[in-house]
Amino acid sequence: MTAPVRVLVCDDQALIRTGFTTIIDAQPDLEVAGECGDGRTAVELARRLRPDVVVMDVRMPVVDGIEATRLLAGAGVAEPVKVLVVTTFNLDEYVYEALRAGASGFLVKDAPPGQLLHGIRTVATGAALLAPEVTRQLVGRYAARIRPAPSTAGETMLTPREREVLHLIADGLSNSEIAATMVLSHETVKTYVSRILAKLDLRDRVQAVVYAYRHGLVS
Known part of the structure; x- marks a missing residue:
């Protein structure tokens, strides 16, 4: 049998972490390898546990999700970890930077549970996930700021x-x-x-x- 996809859940809100871990652990092909509430711990756990996918919030204490993503999946990382950013898009002004930092996918927190599971499975295969509507919002909001x-x-x-x-x-x-x-x-x-x-x-x-x-x- 194929081993389940191991997921590290990183979000500073305990209620959201609990929701994500419950949804993920209910799937026969997925399992939660660990969870944490700040970016520094996310990096430490990811390097130690070597999950297949890290579900990463952007706004977290100590080290934010952007820097944590850069440390785990950015250019020059010897063994990059696949990161799926899940955050509140309309309130987050750093999504573009998170993607540049090396994230393999992006979802908004109010997406249905099925989209989260699909996102994890997609990123785990090595493919990227960027929903069309998210791309258009991202481009519309940030394109003017991107320096050629x-x-x-x-x-x-x-x-x-x-x-x-x-x-x-x-x-x-x-x-x-x-x-x-x-x-x-x-x-x-x-x-x-x-x-x-x-x-x-x-x-x-x-x-x-x-x-x-x-x-x-x-x-």
């Missing part, structure tokens, strides 16, 4: 078709939605996405969204 970065050799290697796919990724479309929009097969879109990530040296779709806006490829 210098061009890189990678983006000049993108074909017009790959650039079009990148635009649609940045708009928050899933592979299926991109396939329908461009009248392509799902497998063809997956191939385009893989090529884009390889050429730009990106880990996942979340980084592709950030990259697209950071480098002014979309507006």
